[in-house]
Amino acid sequence: MSTAYPVLADHFVPRRLTRTSDMIRQAGLVFAGAALVGILAQVAIPLWPVPVTGQTLGVLLVAGVLGSKRGAAALTTYMVLGLAGLPWFSGMTGSLASVATPAFGYIIGFIPAAYFLGRACERRWDRSLWRSLAACALASTIPFLIGVPYLWVVMAGLGTTLSFGQLMAAGVTPFILGGIIKAAIGGVALPAAWAAIRR
Numbered sequence: 001m002s003t004a005y006p007v008l009a010d011h012f013v014p015r016r017l018t019r020t021s022d023m024i025r026q027a028g029l030v031f032a033g034a035a036l037v038g039i040l041a042q043v044a045i046p047l048w049p050v051p052v053t054g055q056t057l058g059v060l061l062v063a064g065v066l067g068s069k070r071g072a073a074a075l076t077t078y079m080v081l082g083l084a085g086l087p088w089f090s091g092m093t094g095s096l097a098s099v100a101t102p103a104f105g106y107i108i109g110f111i112p113a114a115y116f117l118g119r120a121c122e123r124r125w126d127r128s129l130w131r132s133l134a135a136c137a138l139a140s141t142i143p144f145l146i147g148v149p150y151l152w153v154v155m156a157g158l159g160t161t162l163s164f165g166q167l168m169a170a171g172v173t174p175f176i177l178g179g180i181i182k183a184a185i186g187g188v189a190l191p192a193a194w195a196a197i198r199r
Contacts, residue, residue, distance in 0.1 A: 004067070005123065007065065008064065008065040008121075008126075008190070008197075009029055009065050009066050009067065010067075011197055013025055013029060029074075030066070030073045030074045031077060033062035033066050033070065033074030033075075033077075033078075034074045034075070034077040034081065035088075036061065036062055037055060037075065037078045037088075038058075038078060038086070038089075039058070040053070040055055040058035041053055041054065041058065041089060042088070042092060052178035052181065053178075055110075056110075056140060057182040057186060059110045059114055059139075059143075060117060060136050060185075061186060061190075062075070063113070063115070064126050064186065064189075064190040066118060067119075067121060067122050068115045068121075070118070071114035071115060072112070072115040075110045075111045075113075078110070079107050079111065081094075082098060083096050083098060089107065090103075100154065101154070102150070102151045102154045102155055102170075102171075103147070104150065104154075105143075105146045105148070105150020105151060105154075106146070107143075108143075109142055109143030109144065109145060109147050110143055112142050113139045116135075116142060117136065117138075117139035121135070126190035126194065127191055127194045129187070129191050132187045132190045133187030133188070136182075137180075137183045137187070139183075140179045144172060144175075148167060148168075151171045152167055152171075
């Protein structure tokens with residue numbers, strides 16, 4: 001099993017001696033991560049062909065700071081509380097009915113994306129600019145692996161069967177530019193944070 005190196009959260013919030021206090025601190029980090037994604041999901045910047053939201057950027061930052069297990073837990077918390085009615089999905093939405101929306105598959109995909117990037121950071125990919133950019137770029141593609149088939153299934157259930165081209169036009173192409181921008185921001189921010197710690 002490969003070594004898991006400390007991530008940013010381990011430097012800013014060191015572990016406590018007692019099991020109870022440590023569990024409280026770790027739970028606090030998970031909920032803070034979920035809240036950050038919920039806040040950034042409400043940020044929308046007008047850009048062609050669709051507005052860019054901060055949701056995916058939040059996923060990258062949370063995963064990079066918390067690591068694999070806490071990052072995945074934070075995004076699971078984000079999803080579960082959103083389904084419970086907390087309006088922190090994109091556009092201040094959130095309810096169990098979100099499961100039936102075409103975009104919900106991307107939210108599911110945030111969980112493995114966070115785990116992947118967190119694991120890369122535990123192997124110190126976030127301390128090198130080029131590796132950090134590569135890890136963020138790869139992590140950004142993971143939600144599409146779940147979100148695009150989910151989109152097709154939901155649309156088919158609604159009576160609209162999309163061709164491959166239509167599926168790409170609806171679920172991939174409009175988000176490429178925004179995805180590149182967010183992966184670049186995350187890829188630069190993580191090694192910059194480590195550089196600040198070293199200084």
